Amino acid sequence: MTTFEQRFGQVPEVTASAPGRVNLLGEHTDYQGGFVLPTAIPQKTTVGLGRNGTDTHVLYSANLDRTLRVPVGEVGEDFAPYLTGCLNLSGVTEGLNVYITSEVPSGGLSSSAALEVATLRALRELYGLALDDVELALRGVQVEHQFVGVQCGVMDQLASSLADTRTMLLIDTRSLERRAVPFPAGAEVLVLDSGVPRRLAESGYNERRGEVEEAARLLGVKELRDVTDISVVEALPSPLKERARHVVSENARVLEGLEADAVTFGGLMNATHASLRDDYAVSHPLVDDLVVLLQAHPDVFGARITGAGFGGAVVALVREGTAAAVGEAVLATYGSLGKVVVP
Template sequence: MSSFESVFGDSPEFVARAPGRVNLLGEHTDYNGGYVLPIAIEQQTSVSMSHSNSKQYALYSEMLDDIVYFTLGKSPTEHFATYVYGCLMEARAVGMKVPVLDIYIQSDVPMGAGLSSSAALEVATLRVLRALTGFPLDDVQIAQLAQRAEIQYAGVRCGIMDQMASSLAGTREALLLDTLTLERRLVPLPPASAVLVLDSGVVRTLATSGYNQRRTECEEAAHQLGVQSLREVHDISLADALPEPLGRRVRHIVSENARVLRAAECNNAAEFGMLMNASHTSLRDDYEVSVPQLDQLVTLLQAHPDVYGARLTGAGFGGACVALCKPESLHQISEAVLQDYSSMGLKGRILVPPHWVDRTATVGGGSAS
């Protein structure tokens, strides 16, 4: 395995890390100005930097075993490099003097699994820039710069949730975030509970078109209700006056915001789990972003006696499921559920916690299509 020293010939001057995240509750509410409840995961991205004597920035990815050279003012063509390039440009835009750098990326955040590997990369990059330059940036500003970098330079029209979670959340405390005002507070997990994330093995090939369609539907519903965003709607019965599917979309957003706020005040794992179960039902029936494989995996999780609740997490149309479980049973739950899932010709894998990934990363056969 390579290292900063083997690639660049010396030790890095500064290193910073940032975690991935999983969203416990509050799905598709962020672009409606609503509430979200993400939590950081143990897997992290590390970014190391040193001043360079070259005229070009050198960016090496350990995961891809690829090095990219670029200058500011001309974006690199390699997609992973655009996230770092965007952070450098956004930092410079707020007055940071960004020197030419050697940059090394290492990460164990699973890529393409809906755990915000991109936000972890952005936040870690901005954290190490802050350390290297001494430029004053607080953790909220880092999240805001990271979001702008992803929108402007990586071409992803993302909300602020992922970057705020990576910058501010902990692994035992979720971040209750009002995406409209950025008001926030940390919320501990209920006692005797832990988070499990399983990948369905279904690649989210429809996420982009479906995601954009849902955004458009929410905007049209808000327009018909005479509000700026669905955040302003609190009476779920107003959805009855709208044509379908707009009424269903409103029912999900209003009920999901209420679930997030209720969960934030909940100190009981069983009650929290019931809210997660209700969230999945709403995402499946009212928001229509689930697929049969996700439904099957959620059903298996919900049926396990040591699981409090489970739901799809992320945009849907494939991807992962999150469950709140008894901590002492995480290994047994994941093995039993993935074994049953594989008996249906499907292949899943453990994403969080990462402790058993090398040993039981996948169970059973089938196509991960």
């Protein structure tokens, strides 16, 4: 793999990293003021920066072995908007060499948020930007909205900026209050790649957000976070009824999961998958097959699709010390389409 020095003929002035994340409970609630329960994964994205003395940014992805050149102040195409969005929002007026390498698989593990947070961390160091870790995450959300075209919530960037691998991070996405929550005793997390690629801007993500916003309007509330009696959503027309039912029930599952043992927590994860599959309609048949295989394994407490959906990764809560063996056994049956990401 080509290094920064080999690619640009200089050493990077700054280098920064940020992790991907996996969400245990609380999917598609963060843009309705809800509760989420992610954790960081060990895999990180690393970004190096160096001034190049020109009016053009040179962006190099080591994973793709691809170089993009984008004039300062413009956005560009391909993977450029994730980077140029960060540069433009941070007021960069000079050309930079940008080198990216990542261990975070795409699809459900917030690879884009990890890229944004790593880039913003590097910019904060290079230019002495007055951004705390929460403000930095919120700037990453702005990048998604204004430059990438995905109307995401705040969970992914907050998790990449604030979470660790030792605990889950409960985030109230309305107030941004947060606290560390221990994993259920006797359990560990397993993440598998379903092998089904997806792209959020081309999927139904923005459509789902529009549907739940309309549901909230019809119910006369600011956000579905404010609905505590799930029966009131049954008066909505389909598919708004189903979309709202997922969000309201998912918020309740997060709160129940805070004190749950491994068996109960796993059951909540199973219920989340059913809700994402049936009410929110963001799963995929192959993903469902992988989840079923996991749920049937005797060392698995629960399993579900994770991330925005439409493909990507699945997450399971498994008996402590069994993640690698469970992953190997399940993927052998599944057809070796994925790989163990986090044992």
